[in-house]
Amino acid sequence: MAHDEFSLIRQWTSRSAGQEGNGLSVGIGDDAAVFSPSPGMEVVACCDAMAETVHFLRETMKPSDIGYKAVISNISDVAAMGGIARFALVSIAVPPHWTAAECREIYDGIYEACAAYGVRVIGGDTVAAPDALHLSVTVLGEVEKGRALRRSGARPGQLVFVTGHLGGSAAGLHLLLQTRDAGARVPSEWSELVACHQRPAAQIEAGRLLLASGAAGALNDISDGLASELWEIAEASGVSLVVDAAQVPMHEATRAYAAQAGRDPLDWALYGGEDYQLAGTVDPAGAETLARQCAQSGISFRIIGRVEKGGPSVTLCRDGVCGPMAKAGYNHFAQAD
Amino acid sequence: MAHDEFSLIRQWTSRSAGQEGNGLSVGIGDDAAVFSPSPGMEVVACCDAMAETVHFLRETMKPSDIGYKAVISNISDVAAMGGIARFALVSIAVPPHWTAAECREIYDGIYEACAAYGVRVIGGDTVAAPDALHLSVTVLGEVEKGRALRRSGARPGQLVFVTGHLGGSAAGLHLLLQTRDAGARVPSEWSELVACHQRPAAQIEAGRLLLASGAAGALNDISDGLASELWEIAEASGVSLVVDAAQVPMHEATRAYAAQAGRDPLDWALYGGEDYQLAGTVDPAGAETLARQCAQSGISFRIIGRVEKGGPSVTLCRDGVCGPMAKAGYNHFAQAD
Numbered sequence: 001m002a003h004d005e006f007s008l009i010r011q012w013t014s015r016s017a018g019q020e021g022n023g024l025s026v027g028i029g030d031d032a033a034v035f036s037p038s039p040g041m042e043v044v045a046c047c048d049a050m051a052e053t054v055h056f057l058r059e060t061m062k063p064s065d066i067g068y069k070a071v072i073s074n075i076s077d078v079a080a081m082g083g084i085a086r087f088a089l090v091s092i093a094v095p096p097h098w099t100a101a102e103c104r105e106i107y108d109g110i111y112e113a114c115a116a117y118g119v120r121v122i123g124g125d126t127v128a129a130p131d132a133l134h135l136s137v138t139v140l141g142e143v144e145k146g147r148a149l150r151r152s153g154a155r156p157g158q159l160v161f162v163t164g165h166l167g168g169s170a171a172g173l174h175l176l177l178q179t180r181d182a183g184a185r186v187p188s189e190w191s192e193l194v195a196c197h198q199r200p201a202a203q204i205e206a207g208r209l210l211l212a213s214g215a216a217g218a219l220n221d222i223s224d225g226l227a228s229e230l231w232e233i234a235e236a237s238g239v240s241l242v243v244d245a246a247q248v249p250m251h252e253a254t255r256a257y258a259a260q261a262g263r264d265p266l267d268w269a270l271y272g273g274e275d276y277q278l279a280g281t282v283d284p285a286g287a288e289t290l291a292r293q294c295a296q297s298g299i300s301f302r303i304i305g306r307v308e309k310g311g312p313s314v315t316l317c318r319d320g321v322c323g324p325m326a327k328a329g330y331n332h333f334a335q336a337d
Numbered sequence: 338m339a340h341d342e343f344s345l346i347r348q349w350t351s352r353s354a355g356q357e358g359n360g361l362s363v364g365i366g367d368d369a370a371v372f373s374p375s376p377g378m379e380v381v382a383c384c385d386a387m388a389e390t391v392h393f394l395r396e397t398m399k400p401s402d403i404g405y406k407a408v409i410s411n412i413s414d415v416a417a418m419g420g421i422a423r424f425a426l427v428s429i430a431v432p433p434h435w436t437a438a439e440c441r442e443i444y445d446g447i448y449e450a451c452a453a454y455g456v457r458v459i460g461g462d463t464v465a466a467p468d469a470l471h472l473s474v475t476v477l478g479e480v481e482k483g484r485a486l487r488r489s490g491a492r493p494g495q496l497v498f499v500t501g502h503l504g505g506s507a508a509g510l511h512l513l514l515q516t517r518d519a520g521a522r523v524p525s526e527w528s529e530l531v532a533c534h535q536r537p538a539a540q541i542e543a544g545r546l547l548l549a550s551g552a553a554g555a556l557n558d559i560s561d562g563l564a565s566e567l568w569e570i571a572e573a574s575g576v577s578l579v580v581d582a583a584q585v586p587m588h589e590a591t592r593a594y595a596a597q598a599g600r601d602p603l604d605w606a607l608y609g610g611e612d613y614q615l616a617g618t619v620d621p622a623g624a625e626t627l628a629r630q631c632a633q634s635g636i637s638f639r640i641i642g643r644v645e646k647g648g649p650s651v652t653l654c655r656d657g658v659c660g661p662m663a664k665a666g667y668n669h670f671a672q673a674d
Contacts (some may be wrong), residue, residue, distance in 0.1 A: 048367035
């Protein structure tokens with residue numbers, strides 16, 4: 001990419017310059033940004049990297065989707081602490097075969113996701129890459145002091161829950177890869193699944209309800225699949241989780257597409273990842289109130305199991321048979337076989 | 338890189354797990370880290386990315402140097418705000434041709450730089466890359482509320498200063514590339530220049546002295562060369578800077594190596610970059626005290642020019658002839674011709 005194009009990208013990426021205020025003392029455009037958390041709040045900080053061909057393919061994600069999802073995956077980590085997201089730093093490495101126009105589309109997606117969650121871009125870096133596009137996003141948020149929800153908070157006697165529906169992102173990716181391989185277009189009847197994969201949502205509101213309830217135990221966001229996230233909770237908390245497969249929530253479209261594709265939709269729910277829903281544990285006494293509050297906000301809140309002593313382990317019960325839930329994650333680009 | 342090797346890297350990278358305390362509520366190992374700035378302080382946040390072949394070559398930088406320098410370049414940005422560095426998030430994308438042992442060496446360098454500046458690694462991401470290694474580091478620091486030093490703080494009547502010596506990093510890179518091309522080893526007489534390139538220092542202490550003095554105007558760190566940084570100050574502040582070439586501080590080794598290589602050392606000082614010294618402006622009344630305080634801390638503090646009305650412009654005077662200082666930066670890997 002030519003030097004002039006880099007200048008264009010830098011101009012484009014600094015569109016939030018001059019938006020100081022509301023705790024932000026120095027925004028984008030200096031050596032560093034400067035801000036204060038709100039009174040009574042701590043800073044929440046996380047960072048996720050995505051590499052072309054490893055985390056996304058140009059055939060399955062538009063440039064704007066790539067930018068959008070990179071931000072969402074970080075906001076989702078803030079949601080998993082019970083926090084709210086406030087600021088983002090975006091570091092992008094651009095190889096020669098990406099045009100300045102495509103980079104602008106990536107930033108369109110980045111700014112769209114930020115706008116949807118009240119996040120301001122306060123810094124970052126734009127550099128050249130030899131061959132593959134890399135995107136690394138840091139999101140800074142805040143949470144009430146001493147109240148962040150951790151993976152280690154699960155206690156025996158609590159219930160295991162998930163928000164929303166699982167497996168939709170993996171189903172959407174399977175569909176996108178199948179239609180790419182067939183040289184076809186995605187049938188409009190499956191557009192919901194494509195949206196699950198390309199434009200996921202972060203569950204900030206659910207995380208805030210959980211924190212406010214005082215009933216939450218452990219919390220994790222589902223980036224690598226439910227199985228992986230539940231194992232992290234079991235190991236960090238030193239408990240055993242027992243999950244009822246019949247209760248794992250999936251969209252009707254996910255089940256229908258799985259039936260058509262000859263797949264088990266539960267595999268996508270457990271091992272697909274990138275659903276960015278929340279999984280965690282709650283005190284039984286608070287579960288009903290939480291479910292009602294979530295429903296009032298249009299959020300599905302489903303009890304899928306219970307926390308027991310022992311472990312760390314995760315057990316899956318399906319059709320009356322219980323056994324260890326496999327820990328492995330999914331290899332995204334090896335699935336469309 | 339195999340999955341097992343990734344697990345090894347993840348274990349290696351989380352060596353600071355469990356080091357909570359001193360404002361850090363949640364360290365590495367959860368979805369996000371949680372911390373509070375110290376009382377009366379704001380958060381300083383910056384992010385720099387480095388890509389293999391673009392920002393470093395394996396022939397000129399050991400893996401540990403790459404990690405070290407990636408952290409220093411960010412701490413230097415915090416220094417340029419007058420702040421102190423506290424936390425780092427490290428995002429690394431590793432291609433198949435890098436071994437797990439080499440990645441450990443990168444992290445050795447990262448942790449070495451962090452230890453030298455009191456910085457704790459609190460998060461990050463380790464992912465696969467298709468071909469080139471990418472390293473993106475976010476450093477979070479703090480600075481007294483409302484007192485961060487900005488590029489826009491230069492005022493007519495102030496003096497232009499730089500800390501330390503310039504051009505050493507570019508001289509060291511030139512030397513490393515020349516000896517690589519000749520298949521030779523670097524003569525030990527030039528080891529100081531190699532260290533300037535591979536193991537730069539960040540000027541946190543000088544930044545703190547400047548902030549405390551109350552005499553500082555604008556401040557920038559020299560990552561892209563003095564010319565580029567002074568132009569940023571001139572443009573952000575709306576002033577004209579006039580610099581005396583004879584006052585630009587350079588190591589004797591830089592001058593000696595330039596003479597041997599048939600180069601003008603001033604080119605390296607103005608356009609070489611990666612010296613990570615500070616450049617800025619100060620009130621004349623405070624300059625002498627600051628120079629004395631810096632000297633007491635072993636820091637060279639040199640007045641190299643003055644701030645005038647008008648501009649934005651940067652003028653270089655050399656041997657009685659004054660003209661505009663070129664704005665362009667240096668193309669690192671095109672210089673060893």
